[in-house]
Amino acid sequence: MPAVIPEDSVGIVQAQSIEFTEPLHLSCGRTLDAYHLTVETYGELNSDCSNAILICHALSGNHHVAGYYSMDDKKPGWWDSAIGPGKVIDTNKFFVIALNNLGGCHGSTGPNQVNPKTGKPYGPDFPIMTVDDWVESQARLADYYKIEQFAAIIGGSLGGMQALQWSINYPDRLRHCMVIAAAPKLSAQNIAFNEVARQAISKDSQFHGGHYYEQNEVPKVGLMLARMLGHITYLSDDGMKSKFGRDLRSGEISYDFTPQFEIESYLRYQGERFSTEFDANTYLLMTKALDYFDPTAKTGESLSQVLSKATAKFMVISFTTDWRFSPERSQEIVDALVYADKQVSYAEIEAAQGHDAFLIPIPRYLDVFKAYMQRVEGDTPSLNSQETI
Amino acid sequence: MPAVIPEDSVGIVQAQSIEFTEPLHLSCGRTLDAYHLTVETYGELNSDCSNAILICHALSGNHHVAGYYSMDDKKPGWWDSAIGPGKVIDTNKFFVIALNNLGGCHGSTGPNQVNPKTGKPYGPDFPIMTVDDWVESQARLADYYKIEQFAAIIGGSLGGMQALQWSINYPDRLRHCMVIAAAPKLSAQNIAFNEVARQAISKDSQFHGGHYYEQNEVPKVGLMLARMLGHITYLSDDGMKSKFGRDLRSGEISYDFTPQFEIESYLRYQGERFSTEFDANTYLLMTKALDYFDPTAKTGESLSQVLSKATAKFMVISFTTDWRFSPERSQEIVDALVYADKQVSYAEIEAAQGHDAFLIPIPRYLDVFKAYMQRVEGDTPSLNSQETI
Numbered sequence: 001m002p003a004v005i006p007e008d009s010v011g012i013v014q015a016q017s018i019e020f021t022e023p024l025h026l027s028c029g030r031t032l033d034a035y036h037l038t039v040e041t042y043g044e045l046n047s048d049c050s051n052a053i054l055i056c057h058a059l060s061g062n063h064h065v066a067g068y069y070s071m072d073d074k075k076p077g078w079w080d081s082a083i084g085p086g087k088v089i090d091t092n093k094f095f096v097i098a099l100n101n102l103g104g105c106h107g108s109t110g111p112n113q114v115n116p117k118t119g120k121p122y123g124p125d126f127p128i129m130t131v132d133d134w135v136e137s138q139a140r141l142a143d144y145y146k147i148e149q150f151a152a153i154i155g156g157s158l159g160g161m162q163a164l165q166w167s168i169n170y171p172d173r174l175r176h177c178m179v180i181a182a183a184p185k186l187s188a189q190n191i192a193f194n195e196v197a198r199q200a201i202s203k204d205s206q207f208h209g210g211h212y213y214e215q216n217e218v219p220k221v222g223l224m225l226a227r228m229l230g231h232i233t234y235l236s237d238d239g240m241k242s243k244f245g246r247d248l249r250s251g252e253i254s255y256d257f258t259p260q261f262e263i264e265s266y267l268r269y270q271g272e273r274f275s276t277e278f279d280a281n282t283y284l285l286m287t288k289a290l291d292y293f294d295p296t297a298k299t300g301e302s303l304s305q306v307l308s309k310a311t312a313k314f315m316v317i318s319f320t321t322d323w324r325f326s327p328e329r330s331q332e333i334v335d336a337l338v339y340a341d342k343q344v345s346y347a348e349i350e351a352a353q354g355h356d357a358f359l360i361p362i363p364r365y366l367d368v369f370k371a372y373m374q375r376v377e378g379d380t381p382s383l384n385s386q387e388t389i
Numbered sequence: 390m391p392a393v394i395p396e397d398s399v400g401i402v403q404a405q406s407i408e409f410t411e412p413l414h415l416s417c418g419r420t421l422d423a424y425h426l427t428v429e430t431y432g433e434l435n436s437d438c439s440n441a442i443l444i445c446h447a448l449s450g451n452h453h454v455a456g457y458y459s460m461d462d463k464k465p466g467w468w469d470s471a472i473g474p475g476k477v478i479d480t481n482k483f484f485v486i487a488l489n490n491l492g493g494c495h496g497s498t499g500p501n502q503v504n505p506k507t508g509k510p511y512g513p514d515f516p517i518m519t520v521d522d523w524v525e526s527q528a529r530l531a532d533y534y535k536i537e538q539f540a541a542i543i544g545g546s547l548g549g550m551q552a553l554q555w556s557i558n559y560p561d562r563l564r565h566c567m568v569i570a571a572a573p574k575l576s577a578q579n580i581a582f583n584e585v586a587r588q589a590i591s592k593d594s595q596f597h598g599g600h601y602y603e604q605n606e607v608p609k610v611g612l613m614l615a616r617m618l619g620h621i622t623y624l625s626d627d628g629m630k631s632k633f634g635r636d637l638r639s640g641e642i643s644y645d646f647t648p649q650f651e652i653e654s655y656l657r658y659q660g661e662r663f664s665t666e667f668d669a670n671t672y673l674l675m676t677k678a679l680d681y682f683d684p685t686a687k688t689g690e691s692l693s694q695v696l697s698k699a700t701a702k703f704m705v706i707s708f709t710t711d712w713r714f715s716p717e718r719s720q721e722i723v724d725a726l727v728y729a730d731k732q733v734s735y736a737e738i739e740a741a742q743g744h745d746a747f748l749i750p751i752p753r754y755l756d757v758f759k760a761y762m763q764r765v766e767g768d769t770p771s772l773n774s775q776e777t778i
């Protein structure tokens with residue numbers, strides 16, 4: 001709880017819901033006749049709409065990226081460390097848009113929202129979403145704000161995949177593309193972990209084939225297991241070692257199945273908390289979007305060929321101990337961009353925190369990020385006049 | 390199914406159950422008044438009982454290490470590739486003993502066996518077992534066979550931990566100790582994966598607090614999840630990539646939750662098969678024994694100090710892509726042994742198969758293993774006379 005809102009915070013923010021009535025044709029072949037997106041914005045859009053930055057969220061993220069909802073709010077948005085006045089993504093200069101993706105569970109049209117055709121939650125009938133579908137819905141969001149071209153589209157993990165897909169699908173609509181802690185597509189091991197999470201959720205006796213809303217139940221165990229497992233892959237072996245090691249909660253082994261090592265109680269706590277906060281059907285959809293993501297799949301071209309359409313400048317960032325999407329996976333993107341003769345900067349940041357590092361204000365990460373944002377600023381035509389507003 | 394039993398097979402084998410009536414005091418403070426161990430042996434014990442080799446099993450292993458149970462048997466024991474006449478562990482020369490550990494689910498006293506005091510399965514009342522307890526029970530098994538000193542004690546993974554503990558607890562009772570794909574203790578990440586597996590099992594609605602036998606149910610989903618997850622950690626990222634990659638079962642994405650990638654159906658199949666074959670309470674016990682294993686915990690000495698008691702010669706083997714117990718973890722053991730001035734050989738085997746590699750007949754692995762077994766043979770007093778039997 002911020003006794004006083006910090007000066008470099010965007011302050012008290014409010015989400016808004018934006019309606020879209022033009023049908024959205026999805027990759028799966030189905031159509032959403034109408035939908036709404038829950039959105040937060042920070043900073044001000046300048047008159048020529050050239051200073052907009054889109055933030056794309058990862059698996060369990062949402063539109064609440066920065067700031068607080070009230071003076072009693074215990075914690076700020078999930079990337080508050082990077083977004084605010086004077087921060088790396090400077091809201092004195094840029095107009096930042098963050099949304100909850102379609103299929104999400106934080107207000108946008110998704111499984112836990114009422115299907116107007118049935119008057120009941122979509123539940124498992126909500127269509128499978130892809131990164132392409134999200135880019136399309138985000139492009140319409142840009143239209144809504146009359147943004148022809150984003151100064152930058154930025155995302156970490158699954159968010160980075162959306163930024164990358166934007167550069168291919170709408171090359172003229174972004175000047176900069178920041179792909180952080182991502183991969184050009186999931187590995188078999190990545191898919192395998194997702195599949196364990198999906199099985200945990202869908203085989204939970206309280207899942208009811210996804211119709212748990214009607215039963216007033218929640219597949220809590222499945223969600224808890226999915227999150228515990230996810231959490232292991234977000235942290236590094238080294239990071240876990242230094243944070244938890246083999247420390248015992250009580251200092252003694254109790255020879256039973258109560259949580260004894262610190263890491264056990266930490267994971268249980270994280271899992272249990274998540275299971276009351278996140279929607280199981282959304283979790284399933286998000287993992288599928290991850291599995292299906294592969295910008296080369298549609299045409300069978302190489303990644304380099306697919307990226308040859310891009311006109312944006314790229315910044316790719318990876319973290320040394322990230323084993324979910326290792327530096328090698330980021331380098332595949334960089335190599336493809338270099339081969340396609342694109343402008344690309346790349347930084348591999350030394351960090352013990354694994355995949356989670358992309359959310360953590362690590363000094364060198366912030367330095368690199370800030371330096372790149374100065375280039376984004378330099379490429380934003382009317383930013384100087386915006387600064388005097 | 391072997392149409393003909395291969396010449397280098399131990400052939401048709403039979404398990405036997407051995408009763409022990411002297412109470413066994415366990416690390417947890419409880420006592421097993423009596424117990425039985427299910428055992429298989431291959432080869433012949435020589436007259437001075439100097440040619441015995443003990444094989445210790447890993448998490449889901451058992452006493453059926455080599456050979457077939459019948460001519461219709463579809464597959465041999467779990468380490469048949471290494472054990473047989475003329476094989477690396479040559480049953481023409483050595484008398485090989487393999488057992489199902491206490492707490493196991495393949496015949497030895499364990500949760501799925503009847504507690505004579507209650508007439509019902511032990512279930513969750515079976516005491517927590519430790520590697521120390523297993524070593525103690527195995528020492529009594531050696532007594533039963535009148536084996537004062539093993540030619541070698543050999544194990545992979547959790548089996549390697551038992552071999553290592555033997556060298557500390559009973560230094561005079563083994564001449565050689567082979568520790569394969571093991572670690573001196575689990576890391577926080579290792580414990581974390583075990584905890585997810587335990588939660589999956591114990592929170593399964595068919596677990597009934599471990600009393601599922603009485604309900605005629607099995608926590609199949611929990612066991613399936615535990616095995617799927619375990620399997621990911623047994624394989625390497627690279628191995629999964631070359632075996633499955635992003636191959637689709639039908640060649641097309643179906644935009645639903647049916648298994649689409651080959652890796653998904655592989656894992657589901659492995660998980661489902663395991664869930665019908667293995668006991669959930671045993672799985673819980675085995676993961677706890679892994680978590681608790683730490684030869685230094687009792688005295689607070691360093692690993693090197695603890696190992697200073699050992700008189701055996703050591704062979705430590707690791708595999709390059711094993712990320713469950715990486716080569717660095719094996720090197721910790723080697724370093725401690727070197728520091729304690731023990732005889733130790735070490736080989737890091739290039740292998741794509743991850744942790745599972747220890748079960749796979751990889752040529753260089755077999756070469757190294759065979760070379761070391763020649764040293765074991767050289768240190769076995771009466772082996773030449775045994776060869777003529």
